[in-house]
Amino acid sequence: MHGLILDNFAMHISLNDEEKERVLSKLQYKEIGKNTTLLKAGKVCANIYFVNKGCLRIFHKDAENAEHNILFCPENWWLADIVSFSEQTPAFYTIAALENTEVFYFSYADLEQLYVEVPKLERFFRILIQNGFNLYQHRITSNLSKPAEERYELFRRQYPGLEQRISQKHIASYLGITPVFLSLIRKKKYQKH
């Protein structure tokens, strides 16, 4: 049941049985149907989620009502509108499901209490944010320096197998190009082989 998430904690910190117990006691579970919204921009992000199965996306809806995917979160990803969650203020981003998805999550209050009971978690989540910071920094770097075609390749390498699971329009939005143009890139690519 909790295999994936315990392995995930183990990547950065080691918890003894008692600590595992405490952590799991606060853990909640939820299923989100495909295309359902988990967090809507403007609401406070009440929980921090771990994806056990399926795939979520974080996106921004701009003034023209266009959606821009800033992150895909398949199995093993943690996600929240970080600022909204940690400051309990209205969210800027929306979170929705691309597939039927299972998540585990902590509420804000429970996580605060866990930080006291299991201080190692502070370290865990600090590393998590640091990794996210790093991911975004590299993403900005490649957005600045690389054409769409290479960014598409990068996406394929960073999310192995995900391309088969989600629609091209979402990938295009993530890359910052139109679905039409992504279609052209792919056509060009496959004609070469």
Place this chain on the structure above:
Amino acid sequence: MHGLILDNFAMHISLNDEEKERVLSKLQYKEIGKNTTLLKAGKVCANIYFVNKGCLRIFHKDAENAEHNILFCPENWWLADIVSFSEQTPAFYTIAALENTEVFYFSYADLEQLYVEVPKLERFFRILIQNGFNLYQHRITSNLSKPAEERYELFRRQYPGLEQRISQKHIASYLGITPVFLSLIRKKKYQKH
């Protein structure tokens, strides 16, 4: 002498006199001449810096030797190659001075010791990274959704006064456009008024 940096700490945590004493005892000072490199990609980022005066930039040099500025750091900014610093591994980014610059800094070992002596600092730097994460997230969002002209406006609002201090080629690099194109944008802008 230490006014700016103490105020900066005070934005997120409150330190008593003894804690201030401990923190300041580890603080080092350095001046970096204009166009001098402070950290070179490939070297380990030994310190985390606070800009007291002047302006630094973090950039990436790509395969074609082109430079891409990912962040400007004028007065009051903290900076490091975060991953390189916190894991003591070779840096991906380079840090250099755009003006004659004064920095305060902590070495890795000193900061680790300070975390033990003044645990509040863990919180301070966690918030700092979180703010950085947030900044980058919004930057990606606007890169995806906004044309160069609007990104330029955003830059001007986010770094008030900085435009007058650094060259257009660096701003262009930050925005992900060529200096030539930035020149056109500005021309168009000022013709309207």
Place this chain on the structure above:
DNA sequence: CGTCTATTTGAATGTACTCAAAAGCGGTGG
């Protein structure tokens, strides 16, 4: 099977780039 949405294709357009030349500006040395 029919409806709705996603993808492909094509044509016309716009955004941003390269290359090249000229003008501006800043620092250095005579």
Place this chain on the structure above:
DNA sequence: CCACCGCTTTTGAGTACATTCAAATAGACG
């Protein structure tokens, strides 16, 4: 103090990358 050098910015012409709009095709789902 000014003349010169190197670097940055501007300007213009031609080009490439990416978009919009529209229509046709393909896929997904009840």
